Amino acid sequence: MNPTISRHWRSFKWAAWLGWQIESNWTRPSLFAIYSVIKPIASAFILVLMYVAFAFIGKIDDPALFNFVYVGNAFFIFVGNTLFGTFQVIQQDREWYQTLRYTYISPISYYTYIVGRATTKVVVAAFAVLITLGFGVGFLQIRLVLALGDLPLFVAAFLLGILTLVGIGVCLAALSFLTARHVHGLAEGIPGLFYLFCGILFPLSILPQWAQFVGRALPLTYWFEITRRLVLPPEYQIDTGIVGDPLTMLGLLAVSAAAFFVLSIGMFRWMEYLARKAGKLDMTTSY
Amino acid sequence: MALAVQTKGLTRVFDAKRKFLRRRKPENGEPAGPVTALDGVDLEIRDGELFGLLGPNGAGKTTLIKILCTLLLPTSGEAFVAGYDVTKDPFPIRTKINMVSGGETSGYGLLTTRENIWMFSQFYGVPSKVAKPKIDELLHTFGLWDKRDSKVRVLSSGQRQKMNMIRGFVTDPDILFLDEPTLGLDVNASRVIREYVMNWVRGQKGKTVLLTTHYMMEADDMCDRLAIINNGRILAVDTPGNLKRRLKKDTTFRLEVDPLKDTSPLKGIAGVKNFSETSDGGGSVLKLTFILEEESAVSDIMSEVVRQGSKIHYLHKSEPTLEDVFISMVGRSLE
Numbered sequence: 004m005n006p007t008i009s010r011h012w013r014s015f016k017w018a019a020w021l022g023w024q025i026e027s028n029w030t031r032p033s034l035f036a037i038y039s040v041i042k043p044i045a046s047a048f049i050l051v052l053m054y055v056a057f058a059f060i061g062k063i064d065d066p067a068l069f070n071f072v073y074v075g076n077a078f079f080i081f082v083g084n085t086l087f088g089t090f091q092v093i094q095q096d097r098e099w100y101q102t103l104r105y106t107y108i109s110p111i112s113y114y115t116y117i118v119g120r121a122t123t124k125v126v127v128a129a130f131a132v133l134i135t136l137g138f139g140v141g142f143l144q145i146r147l148v149l150a151l152g153d154l155p156l157f158v159a160a161f162l163l164g165i166l167t168l169v170g171i172g173v174c175l176a177a178l179s180f181l182t183a184r185h186v187h188g189l190a191e192g193i194p195g196l197f198y199l200f201c202g203i204l205f206p207l208s209i210l211p212q213w214a215q216f217v218g219r220a221l222p223l224t225y226w227f228e229i230t231r232r233l234v235l236p237p238e239y240q241i242d243t244g245i246v247g248d249p250l251t252m253l254g255l256l257a258v259s260a261a262a263f264f265v266l267s268i269g270m271f272r273w274m275e276y277l278a279r280k281a282g283k284l285d286m287t288t289s290y
Numbered sequence: 291m292a293l294a295v296q297t298k299g300l301t302r303v304f305d306a307k308r309k310f311l312r313r314r315k316p317e318n319g320e321p322a323g324p325v326t327a328l329d330g331v332d333l334e335i336r337d338g339e340l341f342g343l344l345g346p347n348g349a350g351k352t353t354l355i356k357i358l359c360t361l362l363l364p365t366s367g368e369a370f371v372a373g374y375d376v377t378k379d380p381f382p383i384r385t386k387i388n389m390v391s392g393g394e395t396s397g398y399g400l401l402t403t404r405e406n407i408w409m410f411s412q413f414y415g416v417p418s419k420v421a422k423p424k425i426d427e428l429l430h431t432f433g434l435w436d437k438r439d440s441k442v443r444v445l446s447s448g449q450r451q452k453m454n455m456i457r458g459f460v461t462d463p464d465i466l467f468l469d470e471p472t473l474g475l476d477v478n479a480s481r482v483i484r485e486y487v488m489n490w491v492r493g494q495k496g497k498t499v500l501l502t503t504h505y506m507m508e509a510d511d512m513c514d515r516l517a518i519i520n521n522g523r524i525l526a527v528d529t530p531g532n533l534k535r536r537l538k539k540d541t542t543f544r545l546e547v548d549p550l551k552d553t554s555p556l557k558g559i560a561g562v563k564n565f566s567e568t569s570d571g572g573g574s575v576l577k578l579t580f581i582l583e584e585e586s587a588v589s590d591i592m593s594e595v596v597r598q599g600s601k602i603h604y605l606h607k608s609e610p611t612l613e614d615v616f617i618s619m620v621g622r623s624l625e
């Protein structure tokens with residue numbers, strides 16, 4: 004194998020392996036399995052409660068809307084997990100495990116290492132998303148359809164959405180080379196922003212004009228739009244205020260994924276340089 | 291002979307302004323301004339050498355190792371490891387080095403000892419056929435075999451340190467940096483590590499070790515050559531034998547006296563090259579070690595002690611040790 008490729012491959016492979024051990028190894032396998040099922044179902048119940056409350060107060064009782072919200076929230080599990088999981092890698096290694104200096108001076112690509120660790124988070128999130136959706140279909144009258152012909156589009160949108168998230172996550176991780184506290188806030192705030200503006204909880208069309216504008220500028224909006232159009236049955240489609248055919252949206256997603264990828268590499272290199280210069284690569288903060 | 295490590299005017303200044311940065315060993319009365327951790331260090335370590343770096347706390351030893359390991363950039367000057375510039379070419383350096391720092395307990399608590407070491411060996415691309423038997427061998431050597439399948443979170447700090455030593459050796463680096471490798475280890479474990487390091491360097495070609503230590507005995511017994519470093523400056527580089535020979539003309543006296551009000555007059559006595567003081571027994575005894583150019587200075591020292599109303603409990607003349615070399619250069623003892 005070409006040495007550069009082999010370096011990236013081993014960085015990715017062992018980081019993903021490590022990430023998986025960290026995710027799954029904290030308890031007995033049986034407990035881990037139960038936890039992995041219970042946690043998403045518990046979150047689903049919160050949604051149900053929210054919906055019941057809305058239905059009660061606002062007299063909204065629209066199965067299409069519930070489907071919209073439920074599917075959006077299920078897929079949103081990817082957003083928080085991927086962003087936070089990616090961002091946390093540096094801080095965990097540096098301050099909990101104190102291994103960052105040893106990993107950093109080893110002949111891997113630390114960038115690829117972060118991506119590898121993040122991949123585990125995506126896999127764990129995928130499991131939670133599937134459980135949530137399955138629970139919805141089984142017990143909450145959620146209806147999902149995904150035509151075989153739509154699968155490539157669905158997968159492409161998924162991959163580009165995840166890539167965008169990992170890109171943003173690496174940017175945050177890179178910032179945490181220099182400071183831990185402020186980035187922590189960002190990593191919690193950004194998913195919240197997406198939750199509000201990307202049409203997760205309610206359609207973009209009910210937001211004020213300026214907020215709709217923000218929503219349209221955020222790439223994740225299109226990922227969620229494509230996903231819902233593909234998986235929700237026609238009678239449950241609601242007008243989200245986003246027009247355009249899926250392929251155009253996919254193109255937008257591709258552009259954003261590429262942009263964040265480039266940005267993340269630039270940020271990573273720059274922050275790594277600054278940290279090496281300031282002597283902060285292996286700092287321990289009191290935070 | 292090729293050089294494993296070379297530095298030219300290597301300087302590192304730390305900005306002290308950042309408040310959230312917790313320093314290693316914060317001392318009261320530390321200057322608020324920038325700290326010069328390394329100050330124009332010129333050093334050459336040859337291929338195949340076991341090289342020691344001896345200096346008190348804060349001398350700049352760890353800083354130097356961090357720069358050589360590509361963890362930290364120099365403020366000015368140059369450093370080359372295996373012929374590559376640490377600033378411009380960190381990557382090829384990383385394939386040839388490894389580093390172990392004592393007294394810290396890094397490791398993934400959820401992995402077993404063996405998994406931890408294994409993972410790091412895979413970061414270096416060590417083939418499994420090589421890594422597996424080697425890890426087992428090292429686990430036996432360092433007395434960690436019993437703990438091979440224990441989760442790292444249950445290991446004692448000494449056991450974690452041994453695990454980290456294994457992590458350092460398993461990748462078979464050409465240049466190994468050991469920052470106080472025996473810190474906090476019991477006598478037996480320290481001996482095992484010392485012997486292993488010496489055999490590792492001397493038993494094969496092309497292996498270099500840069501070791502920092504506070505233990506004179508360790509430096510004296512193990513190292514081919516030593517650099518004495520203080521306040522970021524290299525004061526001397528030589529073999530332990532030659533360093534001691536520098537003091538051959540001098541005499542060492544050790545005294546134990548009642549605590550003195552003021553030790554500064556001792557410095558001014560003619561014939562006193564340097565001295566160190568440590569208090570012992572909860573401050574009831576003051577131990578003084580003098581390096582004397584002229585033995586006759588002893589009488590002046592004694593009169594000064596008596597003048598301050600103190601009693602002499604013990605007086606002994608001895609052969610210069612490495613410790614005395616250190617005291618004569620740095621003006622304080624390491625212990």
Ligand SMILES: Nc1ncnc2c1ncn2[C@@H]1O[C@H](COP(=O)(O)OP(=O)(O)OP(=O)(O)O)[C@@H](O)[C@H]1O
Nearest residue numbers: 282304313325327346347348349350351352353354
């Ligand atoms: N990240 C940092 N930020 C600010 N100052 C630092 C930093 N790292 C080291 N220093 C300062 O640089 C000086 C040298 O520190 P260094 O850790 O290299 O000493 P050392 O010789 O390894 O000491 P010890 O024997 O205690 O390990 C010290 O004064 C220390 O306070």
Ligand SMILES: [Mg+2]
Nearest residue numbers: 351352353469
């Ligand atoms: Mg140190």
